[in-house]
Amino acid sequence: MERIAIFPGSFDPFTIGHESIVKRALPMFDKIVIMIGNNANKKSFFPIEKKLKWIKQVFRGEDKIEVQTYDGLTVDFCKEVNAKYILRGLRTASDFEYERAIAQVNKKMHPEIESVFLLTLPEHTPVMATIVRDIIFHGGDASMFLPKALDFNEFMADNK
Ligand code: ADP
Numbered sequence: 039m040e041r042i043a044i045f046p047g048s049f050d051p052f053t054i055g056h057e058s059i060v061k062r063a064l065p066m067f068d069k070i071v072i073m074i075g076n077n078a079n080k081k082s083f084f085p086i087e088k089k090l091k092w093i094k095q096v097f098r099g100e101d102k103i104e105v106q107t108y109d110g111l112t113v114d115f116c117k118e119v120n121a122k123y124i125l126r127g128l129r130t131a132s133d134f135e136y137e138r139a140i141a142q143v144n145k146k147m148h149p150e151i152e153s154v155f156l157l158t159l160p161e162h163t164p165v166m167a168t169i170v171r172d173i174i175f176h177g178g179d180a181s182m183f184l185p186k187a188l189d190f191n192e193f194m195a196d197n198k
Pocket of ligand 1: 046047048049050053054055056059125126127128129133157158159162163164165166167
């Protein structure tokens with residue numbers, strides 16, 4: 039049976055921290071589906087179609103990776119794509135507490151699904167989408183926090 043994981047998040051925007059988690063997890067799974075959450079209660083800074091385009095651009099040519107958007111529960115998306123694993127990244131103790139609660143609730147409701155966590159690389163610990171977003175919003179150069187495959191000039195032009 040294929041080992042399929044989903045990597046859910048808001049990716050507002052998709053940073054080098056996210057990219058690194060996906061790349062490091064790749065040898066563990068047959069397929070990783072990156073799920074861009076489209077949560078009505080969580081306002082997104084970047085439009086969902088742009089996020090989809092950028093993440094696809096980052097993983098172009100990597101046939102083990104798919105990118106999709108979803109506006110329902112993560113566990114329901116797992117069923118839809120036949121995934122048994124939810125991949126998440128951990129940076130700090132507060133990430134851990136947040137992730138622990140979600141993973142344990144998910145486990146209670148869907149025992150067949152496992153949450154899998156990778157610790158961030160030390161150099162990616164401070165990389166937060168909120169901060170990267172703020173830099174971009176104020177016209178700063180956030181290119182060092184964005185995946186190399188993303189053309190930053192095009193990315194900025196896309197944001198006008
Ligand atoms: P959410 O809004 O669901 O937390 P995010 O886009 O902020 O979505 O993050 C998606 C996942 O990526 C989460 O598991 C988060 O902890 C992880 N993540 C975010 N930034 C980093 C980073 N710099 N290093 C490792 N993991 C990260």
